[in-house]
Amino acid sequence: MSGTRTALNPPDGSRAPVRHPDAPAPGDVLGGHYEGCFGCGQEHGLRLEIRAGDGVSVTAEFTVDPIHQGAPGLAHGGVLTSALDETLGSLSWLQRVIAVTGRLETDFLRPVPVGTVLHLEARVTAVHGRKIYSEATGRIGGPDGPVAVRAAAVFIEVKVDHFLKNGRPAEIDAALADPDQVKLARAFEVNP
Ligand SMILES: CCCCCCCC(=O)SCCNC(=O)CCNC(=O)[C@H](O)C(C)(C)COP(=O)(O)OP(=O)(O)OC[C@H]1O[C@@H](n2cnc3c(N)ncnc32)[C@H](O)[C@@H]1OP(=O)(O)O
Numbered sequence: 490m491s492g493t494r495t496a497l498n499p500p501d502g503s504r505a506p507v508r509h510p511d512a513p514a515p516g517d518v519l520g521g522h523y524e525g526c527f528g529c530g531q532e533h534g535l536r537l538e539i540r541a542g543d544g545v546s547v548t549a550e551f552t553v554d555p556i557h558q559g560a561p562g563l564a565h566g567g568v569l570t571s572a573l574d575e576t577l578g579s580l581s582w583l584q585r586v587i588a589v590t591g592r593l594e595t596d597f598l599r600p601v602p603v604g605t606v607l608h609l610e611a612r613v614t615a616v617h618g619r620k621i622y623s624e625a626t627g628r629i630g631g632p633d634g635p636v637a638v639r640a641a642a643v644f645i646e647v648k649v650d651h652f653l654k655n656g657r658p659a660e661i662d663a664a665l666a667d668p669d670q671v672k673l674a675r676a677f678e679v680n681p
Pocket residue numbers: 496522528574575578579580581588589590591592618619620643645647678
């Protein structure tokens with residue numbers, strides 16, 4: 490293990506994650522949080538459709554298209570990391586907290602060819618103060634196939650101000666002007 494890996498290990502005094510009583514039922518599609526999102530927006534990017542799992546876990550399937558290539562015929566590692574990041578990020582919906590990626594470490598174990606369906610699974614392992622520790626895997630050949638990529642992450646809980654203060658005003662203003670209050674809330678990762 491590298492020295493930095495210790496930052497991804499839950500410290501003593503961490504607690505078990507808690508699934509919010511109003512979290513979507515296992516199997517339910519969470520739905521995109523923001524159309525402009527590279528991970529879950531359905532107009533562009535990865536177009537991930539993420540489902541609630543049991544406990545504080547989620548699943549998703551990501552099809553590697555030619556636009557996701559790095560080497561000829563193979564998925565780009567950064568794209569795979571984005572898919573892991575988005576899947577991990579959606580764990581917030583099950584806990585009803587707002588959180589952003591603080592640290593994310595990816596292990597690339599097998600090449601992932603174009604045309605592959607990557608079966609993603611993520612779960613929260615521990616919580617310590619504002620720090621949320623989580624892990625994810627991406628399997629090929631089926632949900633029980635070999636692990637091609639895996640990640641460990643620490644997300645940091647933030648207030649909605651994080652987005653309002655730091656985002657570009659044009660997109661913030663457009664999102665705030667949306668008359669659909671549910672879409673507005675979801676854009677800023679606040680559970681409706
Ligand atoms: C459905 C949603 C999908 C969302 C898309 C997928 C998720 C994303 O990609 S989010 C976008 C990428 N992430 C970002 O842009 C975050 C940018 N970073 C930041 O804004 C800040 O550094 C932020 C908010 C993470 C932390 O800043 P701040 O709130 O000042 O935290 P700070 O008070 O320093 O630290 C709080 C705790 O977190 C820990 N921490 C902070 N940053 C890190 C880090 N990078 N790694 C590990 N631990 C960290 C601190 O050590 C501290 O721990 P403790 O309480 O034990 O002392």
